[in-house]
Amino acid sequence: QPILEMKNINKAFNGITVLNKVNFSVKKGEVHALMGGNGAGKSTLMKILTGVYTADSGDILIEGKPVSIKSFDDAKANKISMIFQEFSLVPTLTVAQNIFLTREDKTSLGLLNDKECEKKTEVLLKELGVDIRPSDVVQNLGVGYWQMTEIAKALSQEAKILIMDEPTSSLTQTETEVLFKFINQLKAKGYAIIYISHRMDEIFEICDRITILRDGQYITTEDCSETDLDTVIQYIVGQEFDQAFE
Numbered sequence: 001q002p003i004l005e006m007k008n009i010n011k012a013f014n015g016i017t018v019l020n021k022v023n024f025s026v027k028k029g030e031v032h033a034l035m036g037g038n039g040a041g042k043s044t045l046m047k048i049l050t051g052v053y054t055a056d057s058g059d060i061l062i063e064g065k066p067v068s069i070k071s072f073d074d075a076k077a078n079k080i081s082m083i084f085q086e087f088s089l090v091p092t093l094t095v096a097q098n099i100f101l102t103r104e105d106k107t108s109l110g111l112l113n114d115k116e117c118e119k120k121t122e123v124l125l126k127e128l129g130v131d132i133r134p135s136d137v138v139q140n141l142g143v144g145y146w147q148m149t150e151i152a153k154a155l156s157q158e159a160k161i162l163i164m165d166e167p168t169s170s171l172t173q174t175e176t177e178v179l180f181k182f183i184n185q186l187k188a189k190g191y192a193i194i195y196i197s198h199r200m201d202e203i204f205e206i207c208d209r210i211t212i213l214r215d216g217q218y219i220t221t222e223d224c225s226e227t228d229l230d231t232v233i234q235y236i237v238g239q240e241f242d243q244a245f246e
């Protein structure tokens with residue numbers, strides 16, 4: 001059973017359909033690419049999943065149960081977390097301070113002091129296999145580690161479904177490799193990752209399946225091990241692909 005299913009999702013803005021009966025489903029321990037040209041509807045679908053927009057019709061199921069996601073808090077309650085490209089971290093604070101900044105148990109336990117935050121963060125980072133220290137100041141870390149801090153923060157809030165939008169766009173090759181190692185560890189732990197990217201080489205390296213949207217339509221879901229680059233490009237661009245070579 002998939003951890004997440006979006007079924008027959010419809011969405012229009014001002015009478016113009018941008019998602020038409022879109023289906024999307026993700027399994028535990030899977031990295032699932034969401035692909036499509038500019039305007040295909042990827043961001044809109046993810047905004048519906050995170051409660052920024054509400055679908056006009058269609059269902060969202062988490063572990064088989066229908067849920068209603070009308071706000072970011074609803075998404076959070078359903079263990080869905082968006083890893084923002086513009087990280088929500090405060091660069092002058094430590095990794096531990098950032099992770100605990102918005103946590104409810106910070107206040108419910110009384111303000112945790114830095115030592116307590118660091119201790120808890122150390123356990124979390126170790127569990128996740130992230131090679132940074134809780135006391136590291138974020139701005140002194142490479143941008144690849146900002147990303148991992150951001151992910152660690154989401155996981156500390158019990159997220160099970162992570163949405164990563166162009167996660168490598170500001171990373172070097174080395175940082176990308178570190179991130180992919182980390183993503184593979186998350187996979188092994190059963191997290192589900194929705195991976196939005198245009199970089200085909202990366203998608204074939206890190207993803208298990210690909211769902212393709214075109215002009216707001218669901219086109220197909222393919223197993224990465226059973227498809228190839230040309231097939232995927234063909235699905236993404238549709239007929240224009242043939243026309244371009246006529």
Ligand code: ADP
Pocket residue numbers: 013018036037038039040041042043044045
């Ligand atoms: P993608 O992320 O695949 O590039 P989007 O989901 O951003 O695609 O956009 C899909 C379509 O929906 C586009 O035609 C876009 O102009 C339109 N759209 C997205 N958000 C809005 C909005 N808030 N109001 C009106 N149109 C929108």
Ligand code: MG
Pocket residue numbers: 038039043
């Ligand atoms: Mg776009």
Ligand code: MG
Pocket residue numbers: 042043044
């Ligand atoms: Mg987009």
